[in-house]
Amino acid sequence: MSFKNFKCVPKMIFGRGSFVQLDVVLGQERKEANDFVVFLVDDVHQGKPLADRVPTKAHDLLIYVNVDEEPTTEQVDGFTAQVKAFNTTLPVSVVGLGGGSTMDLAKAVSLMLTNPGSSSEYQGWDLIKNPAVHHIGIPTVSGTGAEASRTAVLCGPVRKLGLNSDYTVFDQIIMDSELIAGVPTDQWFYTGMDCFIHCVESLQGTYLNEFAKAFAEKSMDLCRQVFLDDHAEKDDKLMMASYMGGMSIAYSQVGACHAVSYGLGYVLGYHHGIGNCLAFNVLEEFYPEGVTEFRKMMKIHNITLPKNICKDLPDETIAKMVAVTKSMGPLWDNVYGKGWEEKVTDEMLTKLFRRI
Template identity: 65%
Template structure:
């Protein structure tokens, strides 16, 4: 048996106020006068205090990201070209010494993707899959300003391409450095806070109930789940710190296990109907009583506690063509379904099963 040899984030800083150490981290990468850093920042921070604290100097680039939609391969390619054209004019075409992604899961995924595409030729759609990246990425730093996706810890950057929604999964994708500052997630809108936090909760439920589970993944997943319960059921006074660590530990758990039915269905919702990952997961999870009965029960308690109401009947007017596209997207995620059912998953995951689940949403 061959065991997975996976890479984790080699350097991390955690604590309130730790964002201020970003300048010190980048100083270690700046060794020549024309070295520059690219900051990819969720545009929600543009006119906010955090936007004024970005330690950009000299020839550095600050790009404000539009994350209205889930990250697309076309957007990654456009951002990469923007950086390359800037570099050609300013520094004889040399790559930045670091790419810094600041924001939620979409901004973190875009930071990872651009860092990869600056050193790998062709469009990002050609790298959607497992271990297709050939060259190491530019040094890259991830700084979450909302917690739950685990994007700061994972080896994937999830992208919607012309044919599919699928990550660029690679050891080269993993951030070289993350900074986890709980101060940065204060003031996130309630619905967004909940939906993104539920991504972490659902990660854990799927991993802990999956066929891929082992003691490494269980150790991280159980602690992450405990933290989620404290945050969403107990109104814990340290909830920002706890949710930030739950997100990181959930990402670590998935590295040696896998997500499951909810994420497979959510990918279909996102690819065809445009739902963001967090709310898409919640819509899908709410119909999975037969898969994760206890997890769904507690999820509904969390929704009730925080007065969250999910959209209903979202697929009732869907065309047959779009329904079939969602079914194809969901059924194409073999590792996720194998984590649910084991090696014989194809006998269970029929178009009829998926259609029935989508019809309940």
């Protein structure tokens, strides 16, 4: 029997105001006078106070990235080419500052700077051959667990799938809960629900073990304090819930909601957070208690999901979503175990999508 040899983030800083230490952390990577850093920053911060606090040097490369749409392999390849055109040497670090999409882009660029070809060639599990450039993740929205995960989820030419490898894991993360203040309520909720759903899927999956259970149960407890109790320290709690939710699925797996959400995201372009919420809301057959609690959280925070978005779509559009969702083998294995292929039918998935 083989056990997962799981790699986790080796260095992390947590605490309000800890973003100020980024310059010191980067100083440890800058060995020569011409060493440079690449900063990928969500363009929502452009022209805002946080942008002025990014510790860039004159010879660094700062790229504002737009993540209005889900991140793509094309975007990654474009940023990688931009970095290579900027300097003939490799950067000493790639910093991702933003939500899950921005952090995934930073992870992917750090990988593609040292691996040949297009990032679309590495969508899958353990296809990356060469170690990445040193990379740092700094979340400004909490919930995705991207800061903890071994994947960089991208929409490619064929499907939405991550660059899953040990080399994808950040070398350093900085978790400063001050940075998530001011996030619009809808985005805060949708991204936070990604974390809640991670825990539900992990705790009810066939891959569950005590390692994953310990992180998921604590993360779930923190999510309840944030979304049901409106705790005074909810920003700190959500940031830790996100990290622990990411750790939980790292040693287990997500499930039906993420599989359906990938279909929605790839074909209709829904962002991961709201895509998960749309999918989860019709999965009471899979996760009855979790869906009940989710709907209670939606009511408390006055969240209204779009309705009937798939009801009248052409059959061929639904078929595309079904194909993407059905291809998520490890996720369905976590739901049903061996023999999942007999249960995950086109008919079953079509009915689910028509209800969204």
